[in-house]
Amino acid sequence: GGSAPNAGVSDRPSAAAEDKELVFYSGGDTNVQDLHVKQIIPAFEKATGIKVTFTFLEHGTGAQGIYDRIKAQSDAGKTQWDIDLWESDTGYYTRPDNLFLQVAEKDIPNLAKVPKPTLDFVQNKAVPYRGSSVVLAYNSEKVPSPPQTYDDLLAWIKANPGKFAYNEPSTGGSGDAFVISMIYKYSDYQKYVTQPFSAANEKDWDAAFAALKALAPSLYSKGVYPKGNAGTLDLLNRGEIWMGSVWSDQSTQALAAGQLPKTVKITQINPAFNGGAAYIGITKNATHKQAAMKYLNFLLDPAQQSFIVTGAMSGYPGIDWQYMPSDARSRFSGADKEYRLWPGGTYGQDMQRLWHEKVAQ
Amino acid sequence: MAEVELRHVTKGYKDTTAVDDVSLAIKDREFVALLGPSGCGKTTTLRMLAGFIRPDAGQILIDGRGVTDLPPEHRPTAMVFQSYALWPHMTVADNIAFGLRLRRLPQAEVADRTARMLDVVGLPGVTKRYPSQLSGGQQQRVALARALVLGPKILLLDEPLSNLDAKLRVRMRDEIRRIQQELQITTVYVTHDQEEALTMADRIAVMNRGVLQQVGDALDIYDRPATAFVADFIGSSNLLTGTLRLAGARPVAQVGDARIPVEADGLADGAAVTVSARPEDMEVLREAAPDAFRLDDTRLVNFGAYKRLLGRHPAFGQLEARVPKAFRLGDEPVYLRFTRARAFAGDERPRG
Amino acid sequence: MAEVELRHVTKGYKDTTAVDDVSLAIKDREFVALLGPSGCGKTTTLRMLAGFIRPDAGQILIDGRGVTDLPPEHRPTAMVFQSYALWPHMTVADNIAFGLRLRRLPQAEVADRTARMLDVVGLPGVTKRYPSQLSGGQQQRVALARALVLGPKILLLDEPLSNLDAKLRVRMRDEIRRIQQELQITTVYVTHDQEEALTMADRIAVMNRGVLQQVGDALDIYDRPATAFVADFIGSSNLLTGTLRLAGARPVAQVGDARIPVEADGLADGAAVTVSARPEDMEVLREAAPDAFRLDDTRLVNFGAYKRLLGRHPAFGQLEARVPKAFRLGDEPVYLRFTRARAFAGDERPRG
Amino acid sequence: MAVVTSARAVPRRRRFDRSRAAGVLLVLPSLVYLTLFVFIPVIKAFATSFTVRDRDDAGNYTYRVGLDNYAQLATSDTLRANVIFTVFIAVTSVAIVFVIAYVIALALRFGKGPTAKLLGRIYIVPLFIPSVIASYAMITFLANHGFVDGILQAFGLPDGAFPKIVFDWKGIVITQVWLSLPFMTVLLSSVLLEISDSLIESARDVGASSWQIFRHIVLPLSAPGALIGVTFMFLGVIGGFTVPYLLGPNAPQMLGVSMVYYMTNYFEPYIASTQAVAIFMLSLVAAVYYVRQQFKREIR
């Protein structure tokens, strides 16, 4: 079990004593689990003596459930919540329910190494600790010179009908990225990364969706959008398409495991697809706030960050590349280390719904 | 071993009164047949005796003790079902021993009593078989053994022979009667087969539409039916409707133009009556006579041991007379005389 | 309208020979009853006539033409099933009209013939009802109408009355016979009820264990049974086993110490025989006489119109005699004389 | 008998009915369970469907009670397309399953040979395969450049000529057919078993051919039972998620998928509940039919 909101625990303030334990819920692909379970947590426990209770949610499953669970404790007026750390989709941290603690450098010194925009992006309510971006994967036998820009890409798609796919945005971020690039083509990028949500911005999207709709006949199977990030990889694997938008980490791993033919190569366009940092948030009334902050600080340490880049994860660091050891820095070629941001949250929900209404067929 | 009494017992279902104010006292060791057409309430009555159905009104007494509210497992009755209701997942021995085992009798006694019972019903050596491996008659015997092994005070049987073929039915009749005599057990036997009732029972209770029509021994019922229904249902009868005339020396029934001398106890002059005369109470004459009625369209039906003469009379419609096997129809006309006829109140033909 | 012939027809199943070398010729317009105990092969025979089962050996001819290989839909036969087999989703009219519609007859003719057929079976005015809304007897009539509407040459009936209650069964017998006479249709009627066979059929074919025992009219079968089985199966018989003695003036059967005068055609002296005597062929005497045998443990069983006297004889075992209703048992001993007895080859008691 | 005796004149008192009391007692646990885990959530969903959430320009929410969700369901082209698509898929897959299952059931009822025996063994297999696996197997099997495509191309089918099945309504239908086959066959078999031989033989006797027997006797007689199966499967398909999610097209979506998207992706639980209620209403038509059939049988 271990699920019931810990009603029986006394109301003592969490900062008063040294925390001896930490409750950490995480979600994502199995590689995320491996990172925490096999690398970071053992090292952290050794370094601090804090016992981490780690709970993993399979890819995208039950995130809403965990969110609701935290919210239920908030609604019930509980002062000690049973989840300290939560790693999930970015949008949850900035929801109006206000369930996450705003972090600062004084609590987590290593935050200084984190690029400012990625923190601003979530109003400091979560800490970015690794990243990945969406990239272009292509069949190098069929495509000798991949497109360099988004416009190049669009031209290539039109010139090679049926050979490109991006997945349904609701089912995976790599599909989102292709759509978001189109939105950024018709709407100012800065509005999304520097200003709070405004419904007015969505007015710009009509043109983007119209363009996407117009593109459909040139896409795979005249407008079939595979399900999930894996769907695009699957089509690449079966030789159904020659090019698709995919996650950098996922495709790198698949190549390493022999699940994609060696002919598949990866590249990034300029300006880059958006990517994203993966965030971990501390719940507002976490029982073990201190331990949670310690864990995040530990995680942002360049030594730990190296695992993310060089290990099976194939991810980008959460801290600026400049703080990274040189072997990590050389893991990716210059171009595909970059990404743009996307605020997600309400924008994300609306984008996905509108895409379904205006583009899907 | 026990007396049974039904007192004003009534049981209704949504749209019918299945058993309507039935009172009946059964003496110790008596074999009573409940006889009546389909749907007349026989089974309902029997099941109230067994305790499967609670009467809406009235009492049931066994040996003078009220048992109306007792569930079946606490009544000293044992029932044999029409479909035998042997438990198909138990062997013959287990079927019979089930009730004994419930009473936690010692293993040896259970085996002993089971074997003895199988002897009584004439079925040794099938103990290990399952009911499905037995013939209908054998199953019936096992059902009987199962009912009797607990030494009930009252044995209840619901058309126990109706699933057997004709020959076997006759044989089992004797068998059941023999066992009943041997064990001297008070028995209520439900049947719609009059021959069964007539040949087996000490007394017969005839029912129709939930109402007890008459209770009596075979002779009573056959020769002195209390109602037109009984007269028609038991054996066959020529039934005519007319008006009673008490003016003459003997009562007569006026049917159309014809007058038939009848027995008519307690009926008033001019009453509408149903006249009943059995085929064997019709005398066949080869020539005209007073009181004799001429038949047209005559034909003979062979019943093996005897024949039946059928013919039409303008006033009475179809008439039947029983005639000897040797009887032949010639070209001469044939006349019938009523040697014995009974009149019942009401001129509606009885319906089953 | 047609003659039917079975020639050495045989049909076996895995472990039984259901029909064993049966030959039978049925004349035009004849009403033949196939009579026999359960499992004797009646249904199998009838279904071979209808075409539902193919014989393993032998031929079936209708009007001299071999039909052995014809499927039922191409035979001029019509069958009435024991369970009626009315199509529950069709109205009475549709049930009857179905076969006509298959033949694409004009609407008006279909309606006309349907209505006429319902008249014939005495059921007008129920055309719109569904089978479930009819009583058993009415359903049986509809089944009959459905079979007859196509004008079959041969009508086959498989125990058509066995699901009806006793009274109705008797009424429907007459009805079926009347219709058969009216339409003059060759009819084969399967039954295990001897009374049905005796009263309805022109000729009766008695079967046992797949073998045809005897074919003849009711009198033949009843009075001159060909085998001990027939003697036992039709009516009741006192059956005794003994040895035939032809030394005296009349043949006698030696049963234990006793000698019984018998009819014994074509049997040799010293042959093991079964002696059969009907209860009505037993004379009851109040005093000892030569040829009369004293009965012990006598009792009377009431059959309504008559009684049966039962008693034991040291040599013969249980004996039965038919006695008049008025017969009473007193304290004096009772003696029985065989007035007519028949001897059959073989001293095994016949089994159904 | 019309005669009312004095004993009967006393009004019949219904004695306390043990059978009724026992009946209530035995049904109670399941009723309690259903109330807690089904009825209350269903009522909650109804309530949610009447909650309307408004959002201002800055993304803040306000809530009120109203029928707007239903209005949106009725007016949104996407949602309407989804409803039509859902019904289309349900009707199509039920129809196809019905035909195939009927053939199997007929073979099981009337066939004797080894083929009938084989059919009897294989049709049941999908019952034992979880739907996630079945869907997944179908993807690998039927996808373009999948197993079947590969085989056909080996036999000379040009690349790209293989029809789009996965990510299309066809994929959903085929997989639903695969999954529902055992259920429907089992149901139809039992219905056919109830048709007695003599009903069929009597039809042969009046001259009906096999086809005519099927058309006029077997089919109508099996209709009430078969329709129960049809209703049941219809309900199952209409509310399903796994198969349409994994194999369906991007748009239109089946309502089950759409509902999950509204719930988890678009953060619109109110619309999602409204959809659930709408499906429920749609199912209710079928359910009421089912119940009526049941009661008709009961009366018979």
Added chain:
Amino acid sequence: MAAQAPAMPAIRLSWWIDDPRMRRMLLRLFGGALAVFIGIPLLTLVLWSFAGEWFWPNLIPTQWSLRWWQEVLENPRVIDAMVLSFTIAPVVTFLTAVVAIPAGYAFARLDVPYRRTLLLLFLIPNAFPRIGLYVSLAVLYYQIGLIDTYWGVVFLHMIGTLVYMTWITTATFRSIDPHLEEAARDAGASPLRAFFSVVLPLALPGIIVASLFSFLASVDEAQGTLIVGTPHYITMPVLLYTLISSFQRPVAAVFSVLLALPSLLLLVVAQRYLHSEYVAAGLGRV
């Protein structure tokens, strides 16, 4: 008969149905097609589970390997999920039986008031879309503390199994001659004893089939478990969802085979109970 005997039926278009040889051949074709349709998709899964490398357009894997099997079997999550699935299913089945059998008995034998209304209510779990129900239920679960608990998952699984079991047992009890039970009462058995000694053994085949269905439904359930069971109660199909959506086809294939195996084993064991009379009885004859 007054009227002339009508002509034999007209020539039929459907002659081929009447021709036994043709009918047999068509049936064989149909049987073959069905075997392929049902069997081959499962077979491709088995192929995938052993595929070291299998890229388009090869018809069979170019490299065979057991490494996916190894990977899956070494993965504790898989073992956990498997154990969970196959422990939850019997519990669900047992609890369902405990609740449904009395109800089925009551519906079949006793005079339950408002029987029709109740039967109608029993339909709601099937008429209300499951997803909607699960989501609604999840909210309730948070309030009563059943979210992410073992019993929460069990109770959720019971939504699907209870109705089925009730129907099948109702029909099964109906098919048992009530006189058998009465005969037991008559022999002195209490109602309870009569039920356990006579009714239950005779109803066993039907109950076994219903239990089998419950078991399979529980093993199959993914969507609801995903909502109320995460993160601690990940059953096999839930895990499979995950694997399918994270591009691990051979892993997913191995996993599918693993998940399907016990069920298929069950199929073999249960064959003799799978008479359609029992199976469909629940729906056809309630």
